[in-house]
Amino acid sequence: MTQREGRAPRDTRRARTDARLAETVGDLLGRLSYAGLTIERVASESGVAKTTIYRRWGTKAEMVFDLAIHRAEEQPSIDTGSLAGDIAVLAGRAVRLVAAEPGRAVLPGLLADMSGDSELTDRLRQGFIAAARDDIAVILDRAEGRGELSTGASVTDVHAALLGIPYAQVHLLGRNDIDALTGSLTAQLLAVLHARPSD
Amino acid sequence: MTQREGRAPRDTRRARTDARLAETVGDLLGRLSYAGLTIERVASESGVAKTTIYRRWGTKAEMVFDLAIHRAEEQPSIDTGSLAGDIAVLAGRAVRLVAAEPGRAVLPGLLADMSGDSELTDRLRQGFIAAARDDIAVILDRAEGRGELSTGASVTDVHAALLGIPYAQVHLLGRNDIDALTGSLTAQLLAVLHARPSD
Amino acid sequence: MTQREGRAPRDTRRARTDARLAETVGDLLGRLSYAGLTIERVASESGVAKTTIYRRWGTKAEMVFDLAIHRAEEQPSIDTGSLAGDIAVLAGRAVRLVAAEPGRAVLPGLLADMSGDSELTDRLRQGFIAAARDDIAVILDRAEGRGELSTGASVTDVHAALLGIPYAQVHLLGRNDIDALTGSLTAQLLAVLHARPSD
Amino acid sequence: MTQREGRAPRDTRRARTDARLAETVGDLLGRLSYAGLTIERVASESGVAKTTIYRRWGTKAEMVFDLAIHRAEEQPSIDTGSLAGDIAVLAGRAVRLVAAEPGRAVLPGLLADMSGDSELTDRLRQGFIAAARDDIAVILDRAEGRGELSTGASVTDVHAALLGIPYAQVHLLGRNDIDALTGSLTAQLLAVLHARPSD
DNA sequence: CTATAAGCGAGACGGTACGTCAAGTCTTTGA
DNA sequence: TCAAAGACTTGACGTACCGTCTCGCTTATAG
Structure with a gap:
């Protein structure tokens, strides 16, 4: 019933x-x-x-963010058992968010509208940046527990790479192939995490 | 006469x-x-x-790009003698381009205007993306000659990281400190280049 | 109960x-x-x-008319014993209606809303025009009985002068002094009534 | 030529x-x-x-006044040789202005828009009130010279009657017949001018 | 004393018009 | 004769009110 x-x-x-x-x-x-x-x-x-x-909504940006980005973003948490696996999933999500529709069409305009309007910026960051950050933190924590990470890596830096690299690939370098982008992004992230300089 | x-x-x-x-x-x-x-x-x-x-100019984007970005970008080539040194200089330039004015204020809008207008995109990419790519290729070539690189790293991926990471740091994560960003970007790039997985 | x-x-x-x-x-x-x-x-x-x-109410005009004009308009009948006295009282009322608040602020808008809407026009005319007309008719009748009027004067024309003259004074000529307006209106009305051309 | x-x-x-x-x-x-x-x-x-x-124009009122009222108002000066004749012509003009299109349709709204907006009021009064006042003054002057007026009559009061009476006839009393209105207005104006009380 | 209908507040909604800004085109002018 | 000046069409902005429409909550009256 x-x-x-x-x-x-x-x-x-x-x-x-x-x-x-x-x-x-x-x-x-x-x-x-x-x-x-x-x-x-x-x-x-x-x-x-x-x-x-x-x-x-007070703004086209908020409307689009709410209807096109935010609503699509309820995703299960990640736990594949290994750092490499978790990072691959994370990278896949990020690449899809950035390189596939609607993100691809929406993000540049959204970032432009945010830029300079700090109130809007804060609002949009909440439901879209914060969540990803938490995911990253959990994954790294777990990996550290398993001894897969040499040192405490910076969540922020991983976060920046996770989003920034595909953004640049798509919007600056004109690359579109989601699978290829996911692969190279995964490799770059793992490189950053493993080869953490020992200093 | x-x-x-x-x-x-x-x-x-x-x-x-x-x-x-x-x-x-x-x-x-x-x-x-x-x-x-x-x-x-x-x-x-x-x-x-x-x-x-x-x-x-046919467009506000072209005008601004021409007057604010392009004209400021005549920079000497890089050769410090070591990969780490070269990458540090490169990272410093990229961070300054993205995080300092006028780039910080201009890039989001410029990318938004480019997005979807492929003619404009091509034009702007010429004088702003291609040059950096050449710089990277030269640096990596030289490093490979010196044996500082394990394998042929992807110029494109380095390029994406070089621009995308600071862009995300500034516009998604709200970080502003140019020196800090330069340092962490340098470390990330070196990690990517050195720890290239052996596949 | x-x-x-x-x-x-x-x-x-x-x-x-x-x-x-x-x-x-x-x-x-x-x-x-x-x-x-x-x-x-x-x-x-x-x-x-x-x-x-x-x-x-169906309309702002009706609401305002009802609350601001109509309710204030329960006035005793006029009988001073002479035509001149009656007319003076009548003129005083008309000037106050037109030149003092709330009439001064309300009438132009009310007339504008009426104009063209004949249903509304009829409704508003009932409780505001008809009564005054009756007052005038009674006064003139009595004056005629007393021999104070040369001929049967037109009630409508007196009515038009009674309302129109102060309206023009206030809204076209910008005059505000209620006493002065009452005095000159009284004189004009008496002139019209006495000197009725003999044709 | x-x-x-x-x-x-x-x-x-x-x-x-x-x-x-x-x-x-x-x-x-x-x-x-x-x-x-x-x-x-x-x-x-x-x-x-x-x-x-x-x-x-900054306002619908100004636009309409300019295009519909003002432009139509270039009229020759009046001189019929007698006060009665002059007044008849003047009354005819006033009645036509108020009771015939476009005035009939426009004036109530125009007055409503003017009311309260003193800047607009002043502007509109210039080209529409002042001219008529001068006409009246000239006519009365001439009549006085001919001995047709007992005393100096108030130009303002004649002006108010000239415009206000037909306005009330049309918009308050619902009368439409231009000839009839002209006739009775002429009579009323002459009554006011001749029978000027000797005080 | 209670059921029920009427009156009411709240406020979302589809509309029309407002007055403004900027884009990009087209005319007129003046050096 | 050609570039500056600037008037024009277009389209979107964000706002104010309009009059209509549910929707529950009072309230007061009639059974």
Whole structure:
């Protein structure tokens, strides 16, 4: 028997509006990329009023982040049993986030809109940076427990490499092959972790 | 015969206009960052007509790239005698490019404008990506000659790490300290180059 | 049996709501004039829901007319014993209606909203035009009985002068002095009534 | 011979834009009256951009006044030889201004927009009130010279009656017949002027 | 005394229009 | 004759109110 809960996300007007928005935003990102997506167009194509959109989010960046990036990001924790395995999974996720849609189309614009707006920056960092950082910390901790790491490696540096390397591959160097990128990113991360200079 | 040499950079009207534009763009980037710099404002603050600006560049991105990034980038080649030394210099340059002004303020917007516009992308990549790639190739070649590298490392991967890591540090993780970033970037690059897995 | 009469204006919820609305409307008219008074603001400042307001009146014009003009307009009939005296009283009332608050702030907007909306026009004319017309008719009748009028003067023309002259003084010519306006309006009305051309 | 003047309003872009706007505004006033005329609609129906409209006028009221009222108001001076004749002409003009289009549709809204905005009020009064006042003054002066006026009548009071009476007739009392209104207005004005009480 | 209907607050919603900014194009002008 | 000046169309911005529409919560009256 499926339990009927009073507070369950019933098929309310709000939910329907949300659904229409999510669909339209996804659609427009696919067709026009981040720069071509305007709140005006989202409103007119979704049939949701501009005012309603602004009631939910103050900014195109927040809307897109919420609908396209954040909602897709509920992922199980990683534990393959070995550092190499964990890092490979992590690298795969990062590469997919950065190099596959919608991330590929969205991130450059999102970072541009964040830059300079520190309030927005903080908000977006919460649900997208913090989680990954925690994953990394857990993985490294476990590996250290198993003796797979020479020294305490910097979580921040791993984090920067994890996201920055694929970002540069895609947006600066024009590389697209997700598998190849995952492979080389995994290798680079492991190199950084293992060969930690002994100083 | 009045005019001495045709191609000399005389104090022509064009040159004066260029100077005014460069100054205004630098000024506005400092005050308003990339997003707040508009062609409208450049025109009105510099006193140069919008039409004139459009005759020089087709896009705000091209203008800013040309005036703020490209012109500053004439740098001597690197040869310290050791791989570690060369990488340290390279890392220092990359961190400064990404984390110091004007790069810090300009790059996110520039990448956003590039993304999706492949013509613009190609143009900007020429004068900004290709040069660095050559530097890296030369350095790695020399190191290999000296026996400092176990195997032929991927120039592209080093390149991605060189630019991507500081970019993520600054724009995703919010780190600002140029010296610290240079140090950790150098260490990461050396780790990648030395501990190349033997496969 | 507790309650005496069903229709008595007891301190019911409705009455309290009405009172809050009347107060808020008066207040807002004073602070912001007719144009600045919006139903949205009345609702938010009074704490009465927009729906409740719309349940009472279909239009801002009707609401304001009802609360600000109509309710203030229960006035005793005029009979000073002479035409000149009656006209002076009438002129005083008209000038106060037009030149003093709330009329001064409300009438231009009210007339603008009426113009073109004939249904609204008819409704508003009832409780505000008709009464004055009757007053005039009675006064002229009595004066005619006393032989103070040469011929049957047109009630409509007197009516138009009574309201139109102060309206123009205030809103077109920028005059404000209520006493002066009353004096000159009285003189003009008497001139019109006495010197009725004999044709 | 039609004289060619250098500074004549040639068929320039600006002139063409102006013409399109005047036509569209006239058209919309006819179809939708003042309240239904929005700058948005003027822009879309005329094909002239909103920004261009705002470059010319800061306000719908100013635009309409300029295009619909002011431009139509270049009228020859009045001199029929007698006070009665002059007043009849003046009354005819006033009644037409107030009771005929476009005035009938425009004035209530214009007065509402003016009310409270003293800057706008002053501007609109210049080109629309001042001229009429001068006409009246000249006529009364001449009549006084001819001995047709008992005493110096108040130009302001005549002015208020001239405009206010037809305004009230049309917008408060619902009368429309231009000839009838002209006749009774003329009579009322003459009554006011002749029977000036001897005090 | 209680059930029930009416009145009410809250506020989300689809709309229209506002007034502004900047983009990029096209005309006019002046040196 | 060509570049500066600047007027123009376009499109999006973010905001204010409009009038409609649920949705539960009071409240007051009638059974």
